[in-house]
Amino acid sequence: VQLAESGGGVVQPGGSLRLSCKVSGINFSIYWMHWVRQAPGKGLVWVSHINSDGSTTGYADSVKGRFTISRDNAKNTLFLQMNSLRPEDTAVYYCALEKITVSSLDYWGQGTLLAVSS
Amino acid sequence: DIQMTQSPSSLSASVGDSVTITCRASQSIRSFLNWYQQKVGEAPKLLIHSASSVLSGVPSRVSGSGSGTDFTLTISSLQPEDFATYYCQQTFSTPTFGPGTKVDIK
DSSP: OEEEEEOOEEEOTTOOEEEEEEEESSOGGGSOEEEEEEOTTSOEEEEEEEOTTSSOEEEOTTTTTTEEEEEEGGGTEEEEEEOSOOGGGOEEEEEEEEOSSTTOEEEEOOOEEEEEOO | OOOEEEEOSEEEEOTTOOEEEEEEESSOOTTOEEEEEEOTTSOOEEEEETTTEEOTTSOTTEEEEEETTEEEEEESSOOGGGOSEEEEEEOSSSOEEOOOEEEEEO
């Protein structure tokens, strides 16, 4: 099982960016997926999740209304659309696949770095 | 949201020591508690789910216990590869992580 994030970079405050997570080696379409972030030198923060068919999503309060999670099961890809970015969104963003039990993050990508700075 | 705390925030130990990390939830989460290990520069790795179920491939020296609000992760006979940061995560409601416990070499 492999998860590979992409799309990170440097964005100005107020800007937008879309992260992608390509999943291989597993039947992507039947699993819930999550985004977790980690600011430099800080701990893990859960960001968002989406169910297998994309009909159910959830967000941390800190990103609600600004971030949108989605997926394309035909392309085995998870997305995170991030709008109205703030400096405090600066972090490594990981995608993770939930397999064993509710919200257990069994497989992780290597992470992609977002820096929000002017 | 359910708040998670961990203690200690860091600890120093020697190879062969036994260490215990405590995780506490702000309300009962039954057994909806996972433990992760993260080494520097790497993604986290799931060690234990449902408070005490150790994943296949995780060394038997790693164990978890607890239910309700209080949980522990124990690593007996610490090995060099165990020096890392450990996080608990509640999944009873919107997931939240504890702040982490860094285990380093004494």
